[in-house]
Amino acid sequence: MNFQRTASRILSVNGVPIAIALVIVVIIFQIMSPVFLTPGSVRDYINNAIPILLLTVGVAIVIVAGGIDLSVGTVAGLSAGTTMWTLVNGAPTLVAVLTGVGTGLVFGLFNGLMITRFGINDFIVTLATLNIAGGLLIVLTEQVPLQGVTTPGFSDIVYGNVFGIPSAFWIAAIIFVLMQFFLVKTVFGRRIFAIGIAPSAANVAGVNVERVRLGTFVLSGVLAGAAGVLLASRLGSVQAFLGSGYEFIAIAGAVLGGVSLAGGRGSVWAAVAGGLMLATLQQGLRLNGVDPVYFSIVTGLCIVAGVVFDRRIQQLALSGIRKRRRTGSAPPPPDTSQEAHLLRTGKQD
Amino acid sequence: MSTTAATAPKKNSLVDRVGARLLVDPTLGVLALLILICLVSAFTLPVFLEPSNLYNLLNTSLVVMILAMGMTVVLISGGIDLSIGTTMALCAGVAATSMKFGLPLFAALIAALATGALVGIGNGLLITRLGLPDFIATLAMLGFASGILYIWTKGVPIIGYMVPEFYVIGGLTPLLASLTLPMIIALLVALVLGGVLGSTRLGTYFFAVGSSKTGAMQSGIRVDRIRTQAYIVSGLSAAVAGIIMAGRNTNVPADLGNGYEIQAIAAAVIGGAALSGGRGRILGAILGAITLAATVNLINLVGVPSSYQKIVIGAILILAVLANRISAIVSGIVRQRRALVLEGIPA
Numbered sequence: 001m002n003f004q005r006t007a008s009r010i011l012s013v014n015g016v017p018i019a020i021a022l023v024i025v026v027i028i029f030q031i032m033s034p035v036f037l038t039p040g041s042v043r044d045y046i047n048n049a050i051p052i053l054l055l056t057v058g059v060a061i062v063i064v065a066g067g068i069d070l071s072v073g074t075v076a077g078l079s080a081g082t083t084m085w086t087l088v089n090g091a092p093t094l095v096a097v098l099t100g101v102g103t104g105l106v107f108g109l110f111n112g113l114m115i116t117r118f119g120i121n122d123f124i125v126t127l128a129t130l131n132i133a134g135g136l137l138i139v140l141t142e143q144v145p146l147q148g149v150t151t152p153g154f155s156d157i158v159y160g161n162v163f164g165i166p167s168a169f170w171i172a173a174i175i176f177v178l179m180q181f182f183l184v185k186t187v188f189g190r191r192i193f194a195i196g197i198a199p200s201a202a203n204v205a206g207v208n209v210e211r212v213r214l215g216t217f218v219l220s221g222v223l224a225g226a227a228g229v230l231l232a233s234r235l236g237s238v239q240a241f242l243g244s245g246y247e248f249i250a251i252a253g254a255v256l257g258g259v260s261l262a263g264g265r266g267s268v269w270a271a272v273a274g275g276l277m278l279a280t281l282q283q284g285l286r287l288n289g290v291d292p293v294y295f296s297i298v299t300g301l302c303i304v305a306g307v308v309f310d311r312r313i314q315q316l317a318l319s320g321i322r323k324r325r326r327t328g329s330a331p332p333p334p335d336t337s338q339e340a341h342l343l344r345t346g347k348q349d
Numbered sequence: 350m351s352t353t354a355a356t357a358p359k360k361n362s363l364v365d366r367v368g369a370r371l372l373v374d375p376t377l378g379v380l381a382l383l384i385l386i387c388l389v390s391a392f393t394l395p396v397f398l399e400p401s402n403l404y405n406l407l408n409t410s411l412v413v414m415i416l417a418m419g420m421t422v423v424l425i426s427g428g429i430d431l432s433i434g435t436t437m438a439l440c441a442g443v444a445a446t447s448m449k450f451g452l453p454l455f456a457a458l459i460a461a462l463a464t465g466a467l468v469g470i471g472n473g474l475l476i477t478r479l480g481l482p483d484f485i486a487t488l489a490m491l492g493f494a495s496g497i498l499y500i501w502t503k504g505v506p507i508i509g510y511m512v513p514e515f516y517v518i519g520g521l522t523p524l525l526a527s528l529t530l531p532m533i534i535a536l537l538v539a540l541v542l543g544g545v546l547g548s549t550r551l552g553t554y555f556f557a558v559g560s561s562k563t564g565a566m567q568s569g570i571r572v573d574r575i576r577t578q579a580y581i582v583s584g585l586s587a588a589v590a591g592i593i594m595a596g597r598n599t600n601v602p603a604d605l606g607n608g609y610e611i612q613a614i615a616a617a618v619i620g621g622a623a624l625s626g627g628r629g630r631i632l633g634a635i636l637g638a639i640t641l642a643a644t645v646n647l648i649n650l651v652g653v654p655s656s657y658q659k660i661v662i663g664a665i666l667i668l669a670v671l672a673n674r675i676s677a678i679v680s681g682i683v684r685q686r687r688a689l690v691l692e693g694i695p696a
Contacts, residue, residue, distance in 0.1 A: 068484065120670045121624045123429070123484045124614070128663040131611055135659030142656055248492055251485070261482055293499040300492035307481050 015270030049279035058223035066263030077243020079228025108221015147237030196263030410642035419586025427626030434609030440591030469584025473577025519596020559626030
């Protein structure tokens with residue numbers, strides 16, 4: 001009994017279940033193919049995953065605030081494109097990096113303004129900008145071939161070495177720490193959770209809901225821009241369809257990590273763990289000779305699994321509270337049907 | 350009171366009233382936009398109004414039109430179906446493969462329709478049983494369906510299924526003079542869905558669920574079942590569109606349906622379907638699909654490279670939603686004013 005309560009409490013901490021699952025999956029893959037955990041292999045596949053991890057964190061922040069951003073994938077692709085484009089035109093590395101991040105910023109700002117100023121649904125606006133950014137990248141790649149750049153310092157963004165660890169790891173780690181600090185320790189960060197849990201309550205409490213929502217989309221855009229720069233630096237060339245489909249992996253990673261699609265629950269670590277889980281699954285499947293096309297189905301399954309697990313955890317927490325309230329009597333099984341949810345909360349989803 | 354009500358409309362000039370009507374009724378707004386496009390192009394681009402061009406335009410808009418009608422039903426019931434394009438490709442693949450296995454034509458068509466309905470049921474179950482948000486559930490379904498199609502085709506388009514009947518289904522061989530079968534199918538789909546929405550209990554339920562889930566539930570409607578049925582309708586419409594696509598394209602590549610979901614959503618939204626649910630029209634979806642096709646056709650004729658198409662469609666989607674919101678606000682104001690006039694308070 002006591003053990004069960006402790007276990008459920010630990011499991012309901014955001015990101016813990018996925019971290020445990022990640023360790024188990026790594027052990028299974030290590031048993032299945034012994035080359036899985038060699039340093040070179042781990043470094044490569046995490047290096048490949050870092051841009052998508054950045055997108056996952058960006059999407060996670062938007063989801064915590066109760067929104068969704070479908071445009072991150074193609075915006076990252078376009079940012080990679082603009083970064084390469086400035087380099088091809090002879091700009092120094094710093095200018096290129098700023099251009100890439102700026103591209104993401106512009107798209108994030110556009111998404112946010114459309115959603116907050118004009119009141120359009122977030123998934124429609126970001127679906128439209130998904131297409132616009134993807135189309136712009138196609139047009140950009142038709143103008144000049146985005147490759148063959150030898151600007152000094154540019155490939156060092158990813159392949160450079162600091163204290164024996166690739167610089168992309170450092171960049172990602174710094175961004176993750178900053179984001180987590182921002183989410184948990186700043187007023188703005190706490191407001192993101194507040195508007196995700198109950199926008200009207202946050203509004204009554206004096207939070208400028210629209211401004212906070214705008215902020216989350218800008219953040220997600222900037223992170224997509226940074227992911228684009230890292231992509232360009234790693235690949236050295238940019239193709240027309242770079243980034244399309246990444247939004248799917250990013251959302252799946254965030255949800256799998258325990259970021260609740262209902263808003264208000266999640267952390268950077270949870271998102272990173274979820275993203276790493278997907279990257280690990282991809283690598284493990286590849287090492288075991290599974291056709292990469294299966295990964296899209298795995299990703300879809302992960303979204304479903306993440307949502308189901310999130311509901312279980314919430315039920316567990318709920319029943320725990322009920323148990324403590326009416327000591328002695330066994331709690332009734334929680335009615336999870338939509339009707340019951342509607343009757344209980346009167347909330348439409 | 351009666352005098353105020355009688356005199357109040359006279360104060361508004363005809364232009365005012367027509368303008369208000371256009372803004373209130375999105376379908377009329379789209380019609381006005383279409384006529385405007387035609388008028389502008391009549392002076393600047395005579396090629397656009399040539400019968401052969403208009404005929405091609407109508408023919409190319411049919412697939413998106415059928416998808417948009419299914420999407421409209423889902424939007425009315427308060428959902429959204431991002432998987433509709435991929436479902437279309439999957440159903441096209443099922444039809445093509447069944448033909449290759451030597452099944453008779455009608456069996457292949459039934460297999461495709463069943464696949465569409467199954468995907469719809471899957472979407473509905475993900476949403477109502479697991480409680481996933483609509484766009485996440487259908488996004489996951491998009492991943493599943495495209496994954497299945499890639500595994501199945503191994504990236505090589507399905508070919509070698511074209512029998513003469515398929516050329517007719519795809520509209521490559523016309524039925525009578527210039528009348529093609531897809532046109533008749535689109536008309537049938539429109540009549541059926543329009544009939545369901547307009548004059549059956551199910552149609553009323555779709556609107557009720559989309560307007561207010563809580564309200565619908567409290568008046569005894571099985572909300573979950575109605576929502577699932579809306580997704581079955583969109584799955585079936587995707588199957589019909591997929592069968593036509595299989596005939597028209599003469600091969601089925603795995604990425605056949607890419608980008609169709611956004612076109613279907615854009616066409617439905619241009620036609621006045623509200624993303625918040627409870628508003629939408631089949632006629633609007635038809636006009637929306639034609640408007641979308643006309644716009645793409647125009648920019649092609651002007652000489653804009655086709656690579657800009659994605660950007661244009663994205664921009665059109667945003668503009669359509671914006672126009673829709675303005676129309677909703679204006680119709681709210683007009684309704685309020687009318688209510689005030691009826692109560693005898695000068696607006």
